[in-house]
Amino acid sequence: MYRKRAMYMAFVIALLTGRCTYSLGDGGYDLSQFRESAELSSVPDELRDIVPTNGEAARSISAQNDGGDLRFVIIGDTISDDNRTFRTFLGEIAALDPRPSFIVHLGDRVVSPVVDYYGTYLKTISDPPCPILHVDGNHDVREEGERISRAFFGDKDFFFDRDDMRFVFMSDVHGDGDFGFSREQLGWLEDKLKAPSPSRKFFFAHVPPKAPFKRINPGLSSLFTPRLENEGEFLDILARHNVVLAAFGHRHVHASVVHNGVLMIITGGGGQRNFLEPAVK
Template identity: 30%
Template sequence: MLIVQLSDPHVRPEGALYQGVVDSNAQFAGAIAHVNALDPRPDLVLLSGDLVDHGQDDEYAMLARMLEPLEVPVLAIPGNHDEREAFRRAFAGKPWLPAEGPIDYAVGDHGVVRIVALDVTLPGLHHGVVSEEAAAWLDEVLTAEPARPTMVMMHQPPFATGIPYMDPYSCREGQRLAEVVARHPQVERILCGHVHRFMQLRFGGTILCTAPSTTTAIALQLRGDARPASYIEPPAMLLHHWREGRGLVSHFVPVGTFPGPYPFA
């Protein structure tokens, strides 16, 4: 099973630039074209939050137009730049979308790997939290299929990255999440977005990774006094490949065309 993870496209209304600098829509369109060109064709695309930049209906209308050419089924969660009810209107009719409350759901009909979406966003705030209610819901959902390989998707990562201008906006109560996940060894990955960078660590007895953005890369600055900064690096995505008997391998994949192929390896 092949699962693409795209994150933080920050779609804008037509003609508007992200932060007045980057054509995030063109970057996202390029990522969608890249997914459609993959061989073999992926089974599923995950969108791990910050789908639009300001949570506005015209941005979600643009997002819907941009997703039309995608030839692969999509599952999505909101990020801190999304607006939950506008998000719900944008994906109205999707069988995985809950009618009210957080955008929490579990889907297992696209292949062997089950996807559990955990909405840790707090409307109007940039940090997230794993509430007691969310942890109990996740524990119940994971208990229902203990033998099924599973990926948990959320937006804000529940750990300190070391980037001083990002960590105040992480997901709080990460230990609560880690305690739940540790009880369920079928969880192969926890997938996050938010930080516009690829990061990986052990968490709750499994592997947690964050996806790069299709728009900009937040600067990796680990000095405590570092000032906020970003770069226009090549957009990228993650490709998660499950095979029976081997498990899950996650690949970092730059989006675009590059010199090659050359006849060596």
């Protein structure tokens, strides 16, 4: 009985989430070469330098190391009809005074067919108001998305320093559909956080850990946030090294909680539709 009920619930969720389709619009870059050639893993010559890699964006942000105040924007899950919502956000960010130093995109910028939606997304960010740093979302690494993401954005796990702050970015999504961090990734994270300087450390990934956000996981919605691989060790590393902020996307809700001294937030959907998510006060 329980198994049948679980299968029914999974079917309903699949049916609803399968309806997350969006109009594509015209004018995106042609990335069809990634569809035609499974071996293609680099940017085609005609599209070279249309957007900076994560490494290039990070270096440009670090170069602004002037000791002044720092403003940055966190956004995620931005796919919408014609990218209309995200384009509106970019316009609002451009109008801010002072303008933020950078934008963190927490992932899920495309849906299937990934090649076509990625072409539209890259066109949308070809003239951004400030550098954009990209974290992989689970939708972004499906189909040809892993190769496209690596070709245009480079490293999926990276960091940079600015003044007395360290910003660490990691991918906790995998092509097999599992979420979490490998032992090798956790060793890398430990190494990047253990130094006493810079003293203020910030962390960014797509899928949030389950334990800190129990209050937004009632009933069916709990299936959207499975426990991450090696979640306990991951949370322990953040706490031991006094991470100031850990930001996640994936769930299309706004939520914040202090967990073992670490402020953890879910940024909410940046345009993507919201199915079966609870209201969070």
